[in-house]
Amino acid sequence: MPSFHDFYLSLVRGERRGVGAWALRAGLWWVRLPYGTAVWLRNRAFDRGWKPATRVPVPVVGVGNLTLGGTGKTPCVEYVAAFYRELGVAAAVLSRGYGAQAGMNDEAMVLEENLPDVPHLQGPDRAALARTAVEELESEVLVLDDGFQHRRLARDLDIVLVDATRPLASDYLFPRGLLREPVGELRRAGVIVLTRADQAGADSVARQRDWLGRRFPDTPVATAVHAPVELVGADGVVEPVESLRGKAVGAFCGIGNPEAFHRTLTDLGASVAAFRTFPDHHAYTREDVEDLRAWAGRLPPDATIATTQKDFVKLRVSELGGHVVRAVRVGMRFLDGEEAFRGRLREVVAKLPRGENEEDRSEREEGSD
Structure with missing residues (x-):
């Protein structure tokens, strides 16, 4: 059963087909009008100085x-x-x-x-x-x-x-x-x-x-990639990202674009055996951790658990379900x-x-x- 977040994304991106999906998108198209009007009025108020912007003495x-x-x-x-x-x-x-x-x-x-x-x-x-x-x-x-x-x-x-x-x-x-x-x-x-x-x-x-x-x-328009830099663990271990190549991986994340994290792992050569998503900025509870432990316990015996650094800093666990946990640290690298x-x-x-x-x-x- 997809979450409301996943349902909404698939709807507005046109991935859901049929008369019902078309009607929902049509309704959302009309609802966007009052929202757009409010955004336009707010921006014009700042552009024309009707709403003041605070300026500080540094850039x-x-x-x-x-x-x-x-x-x-x-x-x-x-x-x-x-x-x-x-x-x-x-x-x-x-x-x-x-x-x-x-x-x-x-x-x-x-x-x-x-x-x-x-x-x-x-x-x-x-x-x-x-x-x-x-x-x-x-x-x-x-x-x-x-x-x-x-x-x-x-x-x-x-x-x-x-x-x-x-x-x-x-x-x-x-x-x-x-x-x-x-x-x-x-x-x-x-x-x-x-x-x-x-x-x-x-x-x-x-x-x-x-x-x-x-x-x-x-x-100016530049292009950049989010390049994986290293893998980090709660025990202070730092490993090269290449160590995921050819490995079975169970991955989870709570970020705005989970598909991008999935692609990062596959681009590193990992075999993603299972993938779980949470809402952006998800605050992990004890129940979430126990649920993840049970989920990890169903992975292949040699699997590694991978997550993003944003998720990892909130959990700080070294293992889940008997599998080591590693966070993929990324940095921005320009192509041009x-x-x-x-x-x-x-x-x-x-x-x-x-x-x-x-x-x-x-x-x-x-x-x-």
Whole structure:
């Protein structure tokens, strides 16, 4: 029995056929109109200054998307924060903290594990978080996670991620589709990144780049992949991702795009014997863990359990049902457009009152690549 989440996705993507599915999509098409009107009015209010945006005395870089579900924001936030850290610029990450029950949510825990020297502040009022980061932490640049729709905090650069496996040209505004805003709002973006480009096919990526280039000719478009970096375990073990090749794997995840994780495993050469999904930002309970143990116990004796780092940081279990558990840690790697992307990041901090000039910074950055 599919969950409502799976049913909804298959419906809006046109995978469900028949008169009933057609009628439901038609109804959702009409329901999208009041939602779209509200989004349009809100954006125009910010564009024209009727709703004020808070500006802080340091640059703010937003990383976000246009769609519901995952596009790989966390690896991009990590890339941006690490870029500024390598430049010697004190960065802090600000996020809403969706899914947090007590303390940090899964994305914050992943960032803390991978970038322990970069502060991460969470809360619904990101303008207040920005002031705290500047006044108390002396941050020199702020990275706003999932911030494209959060217009209360003014930005100097908006990075918008587009999942190349889900082309914008064939999507609809919520609830008929997964668009949070009309595609035209990409005019606010300073750079667009097509993520998971390796999973979409070269022809599809080329068509999407051409489509975006015609609609937004002044906005650079880069392509990137979420490349598996290593496997990590609760016992501190780190293994190469190649160790999954040829192995039977039972996998589970609670992320916005579970299909992408499945493809990552198969691309690594793993034989996925069973695959379970949970809602995005799922808070695992004791009952969930016991259920996973029972599920894992039915896997082949030599199987490995694989999950995402976002799920792993909430569980921290070394085994399930007698099978070792490993998290796949991923990082963002550019296929093209990286220099233009990094150039936009450099422009944001070029006027910071620091002891070295931009040429010195560029030389040091090239030396760190």
